Amino acid sequence: MKPGNLSVLIALALSLGACTSTTVDEYRENNTRLTLNNAERVVVLGRRHEGKYETEPDFIDCIGDKLGSAATVGVLPEQTFIDALYPWFEPRTAPLTLNRLQAMMNDPLLAERIRSQGIRYMIWVDGSTETTDQEGSLACGVGPGGGGCFGYATWDKNANYEAIIWDVDTFNENGRVKVDARGTSYLFALGAPIPIIAQVKSEACDGIGRQLRSFFIPENTPTTR
Amino acid sequence: MLPAPIRSLVVLAIVVLSGCATEVVVEGSFPPALMRPLPASATLVFEQPFREYIFRNEGTREVSIAVGATQMDLFATIARSMFQETATLHQLPPSATTDLIIMPVVEEVQVAMPSDTQLNIFEVWIKYNIRVFAGSGQPLADWIMPAYGKTPTRFLKSDAEALNQAAIVALRDAGANLVTGFARVPEIRDWLATRPSPTAAPLERAP
Numbered sequence: 001m002k003p004g005n006l007s008v009l010i011a012l013a014l015s016l017g018a019c020t021s022t023t024v025d026e027y028r029e030n031n032t033r034l035t036l037n038n039a040e041r042v043v044v045l046g047r048r049h050e051g052k053y054e055t056e057p058d059f060i061d062c063i064g065d066k067l068g069s070a071a072t073v074g075v076l077p078e079q080t081f082i083d084a085l086y087p088w089f090e091p092r093t094a095p096l097t098l099n100r101l102q103a104m105m106n107d108p109l110l111a112e113r114i115r116s117q118g119i120r121y122m123i124w125v126d127g128s129t130e131t132t133d134q135e136g137s138l139a140c141g142v143g144p145g146g147g148g149c150f151g152y153a154t155w156d157k158n159a160n161y162e163a164i165i166w167d168v169d170t171f172n173e174n175g176r177v178k179v180d181a182r183g184t185s186y187l188f189a190l191g192a193p194i195p196i197i198a199q200v201k202s203e204a205c206d207g208i209g210r211q212l213r214s215f216f217i218p219e220n221t222p223t224t225r
Numbered sequence: 226m227l228p229a230p231i232r233s234l235v236v237l238a239i240v241v242l243s244g245c246a247t248e249v250v251v252e253g254s255f256p257p258a259l260m261r262p263l264p265a266s267a268t269l270v271f272e273q274p275f276r277e278y279i280f281r282n283e284g285t286r287e288v289s290i291a292v293g294a295t296q297m298d299l300f301a302t303i304a305r306s307m308f309q310e311t312a313t314l315h316q317l318p319p320s321a322t323t324d325l326i327i328m329p330v331v332e333e334v335q336v337a338m339p340s341d342t343q344l345n346i347f348e349v350w351i352k353y354n355i356r357v358f359a360g361s362g363q364p365l366a367d368w369i370m371p372a373y374g375k376t377p378t379r380f381l382k383s384d385a386e387a388l389n390q391a392a393i394v395a396l397r398d399a400g401a402n403l404v405t406g407f408a409r410v411p412e413i414r415d416w417l418a419t420r421p422s423p424t425a426a427p428l429e430r431a432p
Contacts (some may be wrong), residue, residue, distance in 0.1 A: 054346055054377045083256040087401035091394075113259055128377070130345065 018054060018204040020183035024211050028175040034165070034215050040120035041074035042067060042216075043081045044163075047126035048091040055125055055161070059205060063125060063163070066209025073216050076117055084117055085110065104170045119168055121213065127161030129201045138189055149189035156184050159204035175215055179208040232346055246287035247384045251295040253393040258306035258404045261326075264420045266310035267322040268360075272299050276315070280334035290392055294352070296399075300329055303400045307407065319362050324420075326358040332369065336388065339378055347387040348375045349395040355403070357413065366412035372399035 035040070042065045046055030061077050068075035082089045088110060093102040101122075105111045109160025138151035159181040165174040276297060282288040310323065317328055319322045330353065337348040350373050357366045374394030376387050408417055 048375075052344055052346075054375055056377050056379075056380065085259055086256040087258055087397065087404050090397055090401040092398055092401045093405060109259060109261065128345075 017157070020181050020198045020200050022179065022181040022203045022207045023041070024177045024207040026175060026211050027070070027177075028215070029173065033217070034121065034167075034174055036073060036120055036216065039118050039120040041076045042121045042123060043076045043078065043119050044123045044125060045078055045081070045089065047093070047094075047124055049094065049096070050126075053128040055127060056129070056201075059161070059201060060125060060200070062205040063123070063209050063212065066205065067123075067212055067216075070213050070217050073213070074118070076119065081117060081119070085113055098166060098171050098173060101166065105168070105171075114168060121174070122166045122168060123163050124166065125161055125163045125208075127159070129157055129159040129204065132156045132158045136187075138193070139189060140189075140193075148191045149193045150191075151189055153187045154184060156182065157198060157200040158182050159200045161204055161208055163208055165212070165215060172222075177208050178213045179204045179211075181207065245288065247388065248289045249385045249388045249392070250291045251389055251392040251396075253389070253396070255299050255302045255397065255400060258303050258400065259340065260306055260404055262309050263307055263408065265308055265325055265411075265417070266312075267304055267308040267325040267327050268312045268314055268318070268321040268323045269300055269304050270317050270326060270328040271300070272302065272313050272316060272328065275329060275331060278331045278334075280336065282336060286338070286340065288338070288388070290334065290336065290349070290388060292331075292334070292392055292396070295393075296329075296331075296351075296396055299396045299400055300403075303403055305403065317358075321360050321362075324360050326360065326362070326364070328356045330354040330356065330359075338384065338388075341349055345378045346375045347378070347384070347391040348373070349388065349391040351395050351399060352400060357410075359416070365416060366410050368410055370402050370406065372396065372402060374398055 044060050044067065046057060046060045048054050051171055057078065064075045064077065067073050087093055088104060095104055105114065134153065134155035136151065136153035138149055138153045140149040141147060159179070161179050163177045165176070166172075181200050181204040183200040183203070185198045186196045188194050188196070245259075245355050268308075276293045278291070278293040278296070280290045280292065301311070301313060302329070308325075312321070312323060314321075318326070331351065333350075333352040335350040339345055339347065342348070350371065353370045353372065355361070355368055355370050359365050370396045373393045374396070376390040376394060378387065408414060
């Protein structure tokens with residue numbers, strides 16, 4: 001068998017294993033759907049006060065996109081909100097509890113700025129995606145005649161996030177969504193490397209985004225994009 | 226087409242150069258601070274070591290981070306929000322026409338990369354010494370102000386981009402620390418207590 005054909009066969013075989021398992025749990029304060037009027041919006045914010053990891057900004061953007069795909073949910077980009085409220089939502093100063101947010105909103109300057117942004121709900125997301133295990137080895141080389149790689153590598157990724165919804169008007173917690181996604185990726189190389197990547201983070205984003213949407217709109221509502 | 230030995234050298238040069246030092250000139254901008262200005266004016270003094278500060282790590286991996294211009298921008302932006310009037314100088318004057326003279330000095334910078342810590346984050350620490358004088362030139366307060374920033378590793382993002390982002394986060398943290406901590410420094414708090422009531426001051430400068 002030619003090496004090219006062998007690579008294709010192995011890639012096909014491995015692609016069956018490059019899947020992600022996702023578990024989503026949710027807790028709701030009550031069964032009432034959250035509502036937004038035309039002037040109100042949601043902001044999705046990442047927790048960044050922990051030392052050992054950082055909730056990734058691209059993951060926050062991804063959740064914002066999933067939520068914003070519902071025509072009835074307006075989403076303010078995270079950085080726009082943080083800049084407008086600088087320096088009160090930096091890792092050092094961001095409120096970790098509703099009591100702290102309420103104390104901050106007692107300052108008319110902050111309250112007015114948050115209202116002027118149209119923010120009704122804050123969704124705080126905490127967590128990260130980490131590589132938990134890896135094995136195998138891969139060697140690459142280049143020479144006058146060209147280059148190539150040989151070997152096999154595999155790694156596991158675990159995405160673990162929790163989102164908490166705060167109502168800025170009533171200072172209540174409306175619900176929580178937890179997502180745990182795991183997947184194994186493979187890289188096989190016999191000349192050209194063939195990556196078979198488990199989309200752990202995007203599956204986690206999809207799971208948490210879909211669940212958060214269900215707080216605002218009924219299931220199976222068509223999206224705008 | 227280049228001859229094979231030259232192609233080999235070109236490939237070798239690319240490989241060697243890509244493994245060389247990481248040099249970052251920190252670039253970014255900062256929003257104005259959302260706060261009521263203090264009832265005072267201030268002159269900011271940025272001396273040459275501050276204006277041209279470059280952190281260099283000569284360890285196992287060479288890293289240099291030039292923060293001078295960007296940290297000047299940060300302190301100037303924050304001061305415009307914190308005080309009713311501001312001015313800047315490049316040398317500490319014997320006295321000034323403003324109520325306060327503020328001179329930030331970089332004491333130390335530290336950097337940690339994922340290869341050092343086995344964590345998927347780039348980290349930057351900056352230790353500032355904030356020296357404050359009355360307009361007459363009399364020393365008023367002097368304290369250490371730490372700042373910390375981190376950013377996660379991202380697929381296809383270079384170390385230089387990640388370090389730039391971590392440095393910007395650290396500078397924003399310095400701004401947050403200055404805004405929230407300045408009036409709590411005992412000497413500054415006592416000095417401010419002698420000033421006219423802040424209620425007379427305009428509420429805010431819009432961003």
